[in-house]
Amino acid sequence: MIKKRLIPVLYIKNGLIVRSEGFSYHQNIGNVINEAKRYNEWNVDELIYIDISRKKNYDLRRDDHGVKSYNSIGEIINAISKICFMPLTFGGGIRNIKDIDYRIKNGADKITLNTGAFENPKLISEAAEKYGSQAVVISVDYKIVKGQPILFTDFGQKNTKTTVLNWIKKCEELGAGEIFLNSIDRDGKANGYDLTTIKKVVKSTKLPVIACGGAHNVSDFIKLARDVNISAIAAGNIFHFTELSYPLAKTLLKKGGLNFR
Amino acid sequence: MIGIINYGVGNLRSVENALNFLNIPNTIIGKPVEIKKCNKLILPGVGAFGPAIKKLNELGFAKEFIRFGGQKPILGICLGMQLLFEESCEYGHHKGLGLIKGKVLPFSKKIKKLPLPLIGWNEIKTKRKSPLLQDISNDAAFYFVHSFYCEPTDKSVILASTDYGIKFASIINKNNIYGCQFHPEKSQSAGLKILENFNKLI
Numbered sequence: 414m415i416k417k418r419l420i421p422v423l424y425i426k427n428g429l430i431v432r433s434e435g436f437s438y439h440q441n442i443g444n445v446i447n448e449a450k451r452y453n454e455w456n457v458d459e460l461i462y463i464d465i466s467r468k469k470n471y472d473l474r475r476d477d478h479g480v481k482s483y484n485s486i487g488e489i490i491n492a493i494s495k496i497c498f499m500p501l502t503f504g505g506g507i508r509n510i511k512d513i514d515y516r517i518k519n520g521a522d523k524i525t526l527n528t529g530a531f532e533n534p535k536l537i538s539e540a541a542e543k544y545g546s547q548a549v550v551i552s553v554d555y556k557i558v559k560g561q562p563i564l565f566t567d568f569g570q571k572n573t574k575t576t577v578l579n580w581i582k583k584c585e586e587l588g589a590g591e592i593f594l595n596s597i598d599r600d601g602k603a604n605g606y607d608l609t610t611i612k613k614v615v616k617s618t619k620l621p622v623i624a625c626g627g628a629h630n631v632s633d634f635i636k637l638a639r640d641v642n643i644s645a646i647a648a649g650n651i652f653h654f655t656e657l658s659y660p661l662a663k664t665l666l667k668k669g670g671l672n673f674r
Numbered sequence: 675m676i677g678i679i680n681y682g683v684g685n686l687r688s689v690e691n692a693l694n695f696l697n698i699p700n701t702i703i704g705k706p707v708e709i710k711k712c713n714k715l716i717l718p719g720v721g722a723f724g725p726a727i728k729k730l731n732e733l734g735f736a737k738e739f740i741r742f743g744g745q746k747p748i749l750g751i752c753l754g755m756q757l758l759f760e761e762s763c764e765y766g767h768h769k770g771l772g773l774i775k776g777k778v779l780p781f782s783k784k785i786k787k788l789p790l791p792l793i794g795w796n797e798i799k800t801k802r803k804s805p806l807l808q809d810i811s812n813d814a815a816f817y818f819v820h821s822f823y824c825e826p827t828d829k830s831v832i833l834a835s836t837d838y839g840i841k842f843a844s845i846i847n848k849n850n851i852y853g854c855q856f857h858p859e860k861s862q863s864a865g866l867k868i869l870e871n872f873n874k875l876i
Contacts, residue, residue: 414796414797414837414838415788415792415794415795415796415818415838416794416795416796416797416815417794418794418795456862456863458794458795459817494687494688494691495691495694495695496695498688498691498692498695498859498860498861498862498865498866499817499860499861499862500817500819500857500860518687519687520687520688520691522688522720522860542722543721544720544721545720545721545722546791546821547720547791547793547819547820547821548720590791590793591791591793619789619790620789620790621789621791621793621794622789644789644793644794645794674795674815
């Protein structure tokens with residue numbers, strides 16, 4: 414039977430991998446390509462990259478990493494896809510079908526849409542028709558407002574006043590293939606997953622759901638996998654700061670009788 | 675030399691990257707005449723059945739590909755495997771290449787309680803021995819992404835099956851013709867092993 418996935422999420426800012434907190438604070442972690450190599454060695458299920466560069470200039474010229482520089486996200490995708498043989502998802506700043514063509518042509522298997530989809534929902538169907546639903550992941554960044562999960566766009570800055578459940582329903586109708594559900598409130602806070610919202614979302618859609626935001630340690634993964642019929646668990650910071658955290662998490666999840674690879 | 679057929683849809687680069695990583699000589703084939711220089715072909719595929727078969731026919735690949743498959747090894751990946759079949763009912767009704775007898779059907783009619791599309795890692799259950807599965811362990815998992823599945827008329831072509839609410843054919847083989855429903859180029863070491871094994875076929 415199908416296995417649940419454990420997915421590292423990497424945030425790229427101007428060509429560097431950064432740690433994210435509350436969608437606003439970013440601490441440099443390292444070089445994109447070196448990080449990709451490390452995750453490939455860890456035999457990860459999948460990787461999600463979100464480009465959060467405000468200005469689209471890229472510079473990997475850090476002497477301490479000794480890697481050549483890249484001028485664009487396309488070059489970065491290209492370099493990563495040459496050394497990583499697992500599904501690769503790229504998101505951030507995608508506004509039209511050309512942005513999608515560019516990423517897929519360079520080696521992305523899937524793309525994520527957030528602001529671009531909300532401003533122009535037709536982009537979802539356009540992308541799904543061209544590349545298949547499986548290539549179109551909707552990144553749903555949300556905050557709890559008056560007890561309700563509400564969709565935010567523009568790096569988590571803009572309140573769309575749309576409920577997460579309504580938005581996901583619409584995306585599903587338009588041909589989206591997967592939902593990447595990301596709690597802004599819990600980003601980088603390590604206070605555990607938002608089980609209440611995740612449960613609601615999984616119940617409301619037939620699409621596979623990837624849940625993100627709030628992982629502190631492996632027990633948070635175990636809790637989420639046990640309590641909710643989730644397709645995939647994603648996390649960012651935990652994999653950066655703990656030695657061998659990914660393989661260790663997988664071992665513990667499997668020991669807990671959970672169906673992971 | 676493995677030829678990767680470029681019929682204008684989907685992501686060829688990942689297959690090319692995987693073969694390059696394995697140091698397996700390969701070339702992207704954009705025209706049917708170029709098939710001559712290859713001793714094996716891969717038909718990759720991401721996207722919908724209808725536009726894909728239309729492109730294969732328009733570019734003149736279909737006939738050449740069928741002829742090649744009668745003599746030398748071919749491997750269809752994901753949609754590429756589905757295209758080997760006689761017909762599909764993905765958004766309408768489409769005739770396939772017809773190298774394998776059977777149909778391509780939607781999961782949605784049979785599966786009500788599991789998420790769709792099927793996205794993720796799943797195990798395969800081997801039905802018989804094959805050089806394609808050399809050194810692949812029994813619990814190996816592969817990366818699947820699809821909403822439709824293949825139903826061969828002759829069950830003996832099923833080399834491996836996979837369970838997602840129903841059991842479906844995840845690898846098929848008849849003579850020189852091979853197909854994987856999963857993406858070997860996206861399935862880490864187990865997937866790369868399949869590509870290596872395919873390269874070794876005579």
